[in-house]
Amino acid sequence: MSIVQVAHGRPDPATIGRPMVKALSAASADISSLLLARRLESFASPTPTFAGRPLVEEKNLREKLFDSLAAFKIRTASVAMHLDRAWRDRLFAQLDSLLDAESWEADDLPPTINSFSTFLRMILLLRPDRRPGIGAAADGSLIAMWTAVGDRLTIECLSGDLVRWYLSVSIDGENERAAGLTPLGRLGAVLSPYGPDRWFAAHGNDLHPG
Amino acid sequence: MNEQTGVFDGSHRIRFELHVSQEDGFAMPQYPRAPIVEAVIEFRLARPLAQQALEKAAHRLRGAYPFSEAETGMNVSFTSTGGIDTSPAWTGVKLSSIDRTDVVMFRTVSFACSRLAPYTEWGEFRRRGEAAWQAFRRQADSIALSRLGVRYVNRIDVPSESGSVNVQDYLTIFPTVPAAGAKLLTQYAMQVASAIGEDECNFVLNTGSVPSPLIGYSSFVLDLDVYRESNLPLKDDTLWEIVERMRRHKNRLFESCITDRARELFNQ
Numbered sequence: 001m002s003i004v005q006v007a008h009g010r011p012d013p014a015t016i017g018r019p020m021v022k023a024l025s026a027a028s029a030d031i032s033s034l035l036l037a038r039r040l041e042s043f044a045s046p047t048p049t050f051a052g053r054p055l056v057e058e059k060n061l062r063e064k065l066f067d068s069l070a071a072f073k074i075r076t077a078s079v080a081m082h083l084d085r086a087w088r089d090r091l092f093a094q095l096d097s098l099l100d101a102e103s104w105e106a107d108d109l110p111p112t113i114n115s116f117s118t119f120l121r122m123i124l125l126l127r128p129d130r131r132p133g134i135g136a137a138a139d140g141s142l143i144a145m146w147t148a149v150g151d152r153l154t155i156e157c158l159s160g161d162l163v164r165w166y167l168s169v170s171i172d173g174e175n176e177r178a179a180g181l182t183p184l185g186r187l188g189a190v191l192s193p194y195g196p197d198r199w200f201a202a203h204g205n206d207l208h209p210g
Numbered sequence: 211m212n213e214q215t216g217v218f219d220g221s222h223r224i225r226f227e228l229h230v231s232q233e234d235g236f237a238m239p240q241y242p243r244a245p246i247v248e249a250v251i252e253f254r255l256a257r258p259l260a261q262q263a264l265e266k267a268a269h270r271l272r273g274a275y276p277f278s279e280a281e282t283g284m285n286v287s288f289t290s291t292g293g294i295d296t297s298p299a300w301t302g303v304k305l306s307s308i309d310r311t312d313v314v315m316f317r318t319v320s321f322a323c324s325r326l327a328p329y330t331e332w333g334e335f336r337r338r339g340e341a342a343w344q345a346f347r348r349q350a351d352s353i354a355l356s357r358l359g360v361r362y363v364n365r366i367d368v369p370s371e372s373g374s375v376n377v378q379d380y381l382t383i384f385p386t387v388p389a390a391g392a393k394l395l396t397q398y399a400m401q402v403a404s405a406i407g408e409d410e411c412n413f414v415l416n417t418g419s420v421p422s423p424l425i426g427y428s429s430f431v432l433d434l435d436v437y438r439e440s441n442l443p444l445k446d447d448t449l450w451e452i453v454e455r456m457r458r459h460k461n462r463l464f465e466s467c468i469t470d471r472a473r474e475l476f477n478q
Contacts, residue, residue, distance in 0.1 A: 004394065011421040016421045017422075019418050040399065077247075082243070121425055
């Protein structure tokens, strides 16, 4: 029997893709138990690339934006095998532009890595042909936006696979607006009554994410 | 064919069978969606190098690696009054390419070159490693090594609409748990270490389930570290020849650990 159950909860973004081992529950002074515990710890420890500790200093906004951009690109690398190369390059260009220090005020809060993690998981779940415009909210959330002939969809990516969405569409000549706070796993279902292909389907030269 | 089989008896039994082909001419398939999360070539030093030398070496590579980050550890010393003094200590520098996927680490105790996903191909990775090593080596009169390592961390992302995945469908190395012990595994981790039996190389294989970066998927890590700690070469030509052979051993291990269903995922 070696069947693994797929986790249905919303994982801590920091644990995604990282080996996890459970600590042995009963303390033991036995040397072999200690050795085994140490081996298990080594399994979960980072590779040489991520083993070093960066210099910790008080950082200004420019440095925080620089760190955020680096963290977003490294997080993207962890799923890059599922992304089209050109799509990834364009995403990086969008991030370079969004996190350009010239466009930020000194007391602004850069988007968090947890919000970006939700954004990436959303893109890999929905796989939209059309890439969203991206922006940042004052609280550190990343925002994805699609517009099609006056119909708008805005998705605010919160940490922990939660999204807050707003939409405005014209259906049968009537304007409708809707909004909600939804776990990412249900986003496709809650958007389906509004025909999300109006935003996500390919137009002209759009690239599929992967 | 060198076959290695291990069985550990206990309340939970774990089986593994590795078939390591020792035939020359082994050709590693090129997968369009290779599951490589990170590839690392690491050389550990027998004697530490000075900060100044490493910073000079890092400066030489600033064209290919525009981002440079200092890394620190902690010096701990005991005072005459029985107290403890701690101070930050420079341990190395991490250099990154503009897209952050190519990384070089010059540390006082090691050299490492790594490539994050998307992985391109070995020839390119090795060339980058050699160029960085040349810059590193140029700053030291003599370098003695204590370990060579080639490590590839793979993550296999398996779609699962049913809510469960049979590991055996994708990996040939997996835990088997008696039916009375559990209905479904929620997570597992296992480690196998062994000599390869060629080129004085050993390997450590870590595998286990990890939280998937994709919703509705199960993910498994297959982390292969091939290393050598004895009779380490002094000349660069021989050094890279051994690295090349270590990489071939790693490829054979990898191919022996995956099934055709896993290969289908990498070819999609």
